[in-house]
Amino acid sequence: xxxxxxxxxxxxxxxxxxxxxxxxxxxxxxxxxxxxxxxxxxxxxxxxxxxxxxxxxxxxxxxxxxxxxxxxxxxxxxxxxxxxxxxxxxxxxxxxxxxxxxxxxxxxxxxxxxxxxxxxxxxxxxxxxxxxxxxxxxxxxxxxxxxxxxxxxxxxxxxxxxxxxxxxxxxxxxxxxxxxxxxx
Amino acid sequence: xxxxxxxxxxxxxxxxxxxxxxxxxxxxxxxxxxxxxxxxxxxxxxxxxxxxxxxxxxxxxxxxxxxxxxxxxxxxxxxxxxxxxxxxxxxxxxxxxxxxxxxxxxxxxxxxxxxxxxxxxxxxxxxxxxxxxxxxxxxxxxxxxxxxxxxxxxxxxxxxxxxxxxxxxxxxxxxxxxxxxxxx
Numbered sequence: 419x420x421x422x423x424x425x426x427x428x429x430x431x432x433x434x435x436x437x438x439x440x441x442x443x444x445x446x447x448x449x450x451x452x453x454x455x456x457x458x459x460x461x462x463x464x465x466x467x468x469x470x471x472x473x474x475x476x477x478x479x480x481x482x483x484x485x486x487x488x489x490x491x492x493x494x495x496x497x498x499x500x501x502x503x504x505x506x507x508x509x510x511x512x513x514x515x516x517x518x519x520x521x522x523x524x525x526x527x528x529x530x531x532x533x534x535x536x537x538x539x540x541x542x543x544x545x546x547x548x549x550x551x552x553x554x555x556x557x558x559x560x561x562x563x564x565x566x567x568x569x570x571x572x573x574x575x576x577x578x579x580x581x582x583x584x585x586x587x588x589x590x591x592x593x594x595x596x597x598x599x600x601x602x
Numbered sequence: 603x604x605x606x607x608x609x610x611x612x613x614x615x616x617x618x619x620x621x622x623x624x625x626x627x628x629x630x631x632x633x634x635x636x637x638x639x640x641x642x643x644x645x646x647x648x649x650x651x652x653x654x655x656x657x658x659x660x661x662x663x664x665x666x667x668x669x670x671x672x673x674x675x676x677x678x679x680x681x682x683x684x685x686x687x688x689x690x691x692x693x694x695x696x697x698x699x700x701x702x703x704x705x706x707x708x709x710x711x712x713x714x715x716x717x718x719x720x721x722x723x724x725x726x727x728x729x730x731x732x733x734x735x736x737x738x739x740x741x742x743x744x745x746x747x748x749x750x751x752x753x754x755x756x757x758x759x760x761x762x763x764x765x766x767x768x769x770x771x772x773x774x775x776x777x778x779x780x781x782x783x784x785x786x
Contacts, residue, residue, distance in 0.1 A: 452649055454636035457684055465636055490697075493688035497681055500641055504677035513674075513697045 421602035423477040423530070426451075426470045432481065435581070439590040440597065449473055457495035459484040463529035464536050477532040479593070483586060484525050485559055487547060489517035495525075498559060507551040507562045520546040524563055526586040528593050539596065541588025605786035607661040607714070610635075610654045616665065619765070623774040624781065633657055641679035643668040647713035648720050661716040663777070667770060668709050669743055671731060673701035679709075682743060691735040691746045704730040708747055710770040712777050723780065725772025 425436055428448040437444055451473075454465040459482045467480045484495035494501045501510060514520060521544070528539040544566050551561035553573025560572035565583055572580050581587050609620055612632040621628055635657075638649040643666045651664045668679035678685045685694060698704060705728070712723040728750050735745035737757025744756035749767055756764050765771050 452638035455639050457688065491688045493685055497684060500681060501677055504641065504675045512700055515700055516696055
């Protein structure tokens with residue numbers, strides 16, 4: 419029998435994306451749980467999964483994404499949302515202006531937790547931070563991240579193009595593989 | 603009668619400092635509580651006080667400190683510890699190199715929580731980030747913060763000199779005033 423689980427998210431696009439990749443319906447649940455301070459997204463999703471489980475008492479998944487900048491020794495990682503809210507994409511480029519090495523990676527982590535065991539799925543895309551934001555600016559740090567082997571930033575790609583290589587999709591595909599293998 | 607409360611900290615220096623200013627003995631308690639993601643230290647201390655209270659069920663105080671950089675629109679605030687761990691003081695100076703405005707403020711927040719009511723005490727010191735770290739490098743971002751009206755960074759000051767103007771001391775002195783006024 420298939421395991422039923424919640425997806426702890428308030429984001430309808432993420433829900434749609436997850437359902438498509440996992441090829442199943444998920445129950446979305448929006449819980450007001452503060453995320454823990456950490457650069458490592460795995461720490462963030464595990465802690466959130468634990469706290470979410472305390473509330474819903476059902477198997478669930480939690481997802482989070484981080485941007486790891488090499489010249490900053492991995493900072494900000496999971497804290498990127500705060501840096502982005504305060505500085506914007508332009509500001510991040512400026513802070514990195516004096517660094518020759520612009521390499522970075524995007525990492526998504528999904529934690530599946532059933533009250534007993536944490537199972538984490540990581541999707542990673544290597545790339546670099548561009549000199550100035552490029553493309554549409556409606557989604558996070560997409561305008562400043564260019565995956566390796568591509569000339570476009572995530573924001574310059576079509577939705578389909580981005581989905582085919584994105585860190586989040588990679589993490590969800592690993593989760594799918596796990597669920598398939600465990601017939602759950 | 604005097605209210606008894608815990609100080610949630612693992613830091614013996616902070617405990618000593620607090621006891622001196624408050625002129626009373628405090629029970630220190632070290633709880634493994636993840637801090638919430640936020641730039642505002644008040645958010646961090648309130649959330650931590652709430653979670654600590656769930657564990658100890660006694661009145662308690664929680665303290666946290668942030669560094670707010672104007673050119674970065676307040677970032678990193680309470681997240682300074684992560685930026686410091688990853689980049690170090692040198693790195694922070696470098697990230698700020700292209701900004702003409704180096705002004706910043708240090709802010710400490712103490713939350714007193716008795717299970718019913720949060721009472722916050724804020725201590726703030728205005729200053730700026732220096733071009734290069736100066737002074738002994740054994741305590742956080744002291745080598746890069748210079749309070750206004752002084753030529754020395756916190757790290758170049760004697761302990762006594764720093765205590766007389768520090769954000770944390772200011773917050774504790776406000777707490778003392780409150781406790782005295784409420785005879786608690």
